[in-house]
Amino acid sequence: MSPIEPTVPAGTPLLDVVGLRKSFGSTEVLRSVDLSVSAGQVLAIIGPSGSGKTTALRCLNGLEVADGGTITIGRAPTVDFGVTPSKAQLASLRDQSAMVFQHYNLFPHKTAIENIIEGPLVVQRRPEAEVRAEALELLERVGLADKRDTYPFELSGGQQQRVGIVRALALRPRLLLFDEPTSALDPELVGDVLGLIKELALEGWTMVIVTHELQFAREVAHEVAFIDGGTVVERGRPDQLLREPQHERTRQFLRRLLHPF
Amino acid sequence: MDQSSWELFVASLRPLVVAAVTATIPLALISFAGGLALALVLALMRLSSRRWLSGVARAYISVVRGTPLLVQLFVIFYGLPSVGVVIPPWPSAILAFVINVGGYAAEIIRAAILSVPKGQWEAAYMVGMSRSVALRRIILPQAARVSVPPLSNTFISLVKDTSLASLILVTEMFREAQRIAAFSQEFMLLYIEAGLIYWLICLVLSSLQSALETRLDRYVAH
Numbered sequence: 427m428s429p430i431e432p433t434v435p436a437g438t439p440l441l442d443v444v445g446l447r448k449s450f451g452s453t454e455v456l457r458s459v460d461l462s463v464s465a466g467q468v469l470a471i472i473g474p475s476g477s478g479k480t481t482a483l484r485c486l487n488g489l490e491v492a493d494g495g496t497i498t499i500g501r502a503p504t505v506d507f508g509v510t511p512s513k514a515q516l517a518s519l520r521d522q523s524a525m526v527f528q529h530y531n532l533f534p535h536k537t538a539i540e541n542i543i544e545g546p547l548v549v550q551r552r553p554e555a556e557v558r559a560e561a562l563e564l565l566e567r568v569g570l571a572d573k574r575d576t577y578p579f580e581l582s583g584g585q586q587q588r589v590g591i592v593r594a595l596a597l598r599p600r601l602l603l604f605d606e607p608t609s610a611l612d613p614e615l616v617g618d619v620l621g622l623i624k625e626l627a628l629e630g631w632t633m634v635i636v637t638h639e640l641q642f643a644r645e646v647a648h649e650v651a652f653i654d655g656g657t658v659v660e661r662g663r664p665d666q667l668l669r670e671p672q673h674e675r676t677r678q679f680l681r682r683l684l685h686p687f
Numbered sequence: 688m689d690q691s692s693w694e695l696f697v698a699s700l701r702p703l704v705v706a707a708v709t710a711t712i713p714l715a716l717i718s719f720a721g722g723l724a725l726a727l728v729l730a731l732m733r734l735s736s737r738r739w740l741s742g743v744a745r746a747y748i749s750v751v752r753g754t755p756l757l758v759q760l761f762v763i764f765y766g767l768p769s770v771g772v773v774i775p776p777w778p779s780a781i782l783a784f785v786i787n788v789g790g791y792a793a794e795i796i797r798a799a800i801l802s803v804p805k806g807q808w809e810a811a812y813m814v815g816m817s818r819s820v821a822l823r824r825i826i827l828p829q830a831a832r833v834s835v836p837p838l839s840n841t842f843i844s845l846v847k848d849t850s851l852a853s854l855i856l857v858t859e860m861f862r863e864a865q866r867i868a869a870f871s872q873e874f875m876l877l878y879i880e881a882g883l884i885y886w887l888i889c890l891v892l893s894s895l896q897s898a899l900e901t902r903l904d905r906y907v908a909h
């Protein structure tokens with residue numbers, strides 16, 4: 427079904443993060459984050475606002491340079507942030523993953539298809555005909571083939587985010603990173619995007635998803651990690667962690683999320 | 688206007704327009720192109736994390752914007768020969784205008800680059816681009832739209848400022864008007880005629896600016 431098959435056999439470890447640290451000035455945002463995901467698995471990250479979820483994800487994609495700890499993704503050699511990593515190390519890390527942003531971040535001066543082929547064509551230097559065909563196939567599959575020559579501002583939020591997801595897929599990453607992919611969407615558009623992500627999970631894509639949609643996490647994730655105060659407080663199978671959390675902080679967080687009033 | 692004034696007006700039109708087309712406009716275009724290139728370099732220096740680079744650019748911009756264009760022209764044409772550097776009128780004028788436009792446009796380009804949302808840099812890095820590729824393919828095209836109105840103003844000012852080149856012996860339109868005026872003793876008529884032609888050029892430029900803005904607006908939400 428998917429034109430781009432995930433490239434690592436299921437079960438082998440694909441992401442391994444140990445002791446990740448990151449501070450902004452004197453604020454320590456990530457104190458020590460450990461995460462791991464096997465190929466073909468989905469990890470959902472939940473946690474209160476400001477707990478460092480986005481920062482952790484950005485470190486994985488090299489958008490933020492961690493201050494300490496190690497990250498291993500796919501076939502890239504382990505990067506140890508105890509010493510300042512080289513540009514080449516960061517690049518090889520970044521090559522392994524692709525990110526879907528909360529606010530889509532599509533390129534406004536490029537059409538849907540141009541947004542999608544930009545990386546494969548300009549950075550990866552793959553043949554244009556092949557890249558275009560693949561992008562079209564992907565657009566078709568998310569129901570946006572007729573929007574290929576449309577600029578982002580003419581698309582709804584849900585359509586923009588689907589283009590954002592296709593842009594990430596077209597990079598042929600080993601790991602997909604989602605930062606609250608539906609939190610900027612109107613409620614009636616959320617379903618489409620979550621449905622698409624669920625399909626990708628079923629196809630065997632390896633994903634890390636930061637989300638506030640607990641029902642979605644329960645259905646899609648193989649594991650849920652609860653982050654608070656810059657560290658993973660608790661992780662486990664979704665039914666376990668969401669139903670019978672072990673830590674008081676997790677319980678409090680879930681209670682507040684389920685009963686906000 | 689009496690008969691003979693009218694005839695002089697019509698007769699002067701041709702040499703003035705010729706001077707505008709062969710001198711004023713090329714002088715403005717060449718200087719603007721050079722100035723923009725310099726401005727881009729200065730803007731990137733200003734945005735550099737290397738302190739000395741941004742310091743040099745900042746000092747340059749401060750000096751250029753803090754001194755009169757006329758002084759800059761005179762330093763280059765009348766001042767430099769006393770230290771042994773003699774530059775003919777045309778290159779002197781172009782050099783001064785490039786230096787001047789560079790200083791003004793640098794701040795415009797810098798502000799335009801900074802106005803592009805941070806998420807655009809992040810998306811560009813995410814798809815694997817280096818800083819320079821991201822700048823060229825993602826950031827500058829978006830900054831361009833933002834900087835069209837202020838850069839158009841700079842260009843329109845430049846077109847009018849080329850008249851200052853007459854003071855360093857460049858035969859552009861205004862110097863041609865001065866020549867005809869001195870010869871015919873019709874100062875009022877000739878200077879107003881020159882002013883009208885400048886005005887006309889600026890009207891055309893303004894409408895070109897609007898067209899360019901509309902064109903670049905295609906993909907921008909309102």
Ligand SMILES: Nc1ncnc2c1ncn2[C@@H]1O[C@H](COP(=O)(O)OP(=O)(O)OP(=O)(O)O)[C@@H](O)[C@H]1O
Nearest residue numbers: 450451453455473474475476477478479480481482
């Ligand atoms: N570039 C930055 N400079 C300074 N502080 C930052 C920066 N980025 C994030 N922070 C701070 O780090 C903390 C964690 O931010 P982060 O965005 O990772 O939280 P989050 O868990 O994603 O929150 P949310 O659920 O609201 O998205 C916050 O206190 C934030 O203010």
Ligand SMILES: [Mg+2]
Nearest residue numbers: 479480481605
């Ligand atoms: Mg966040």
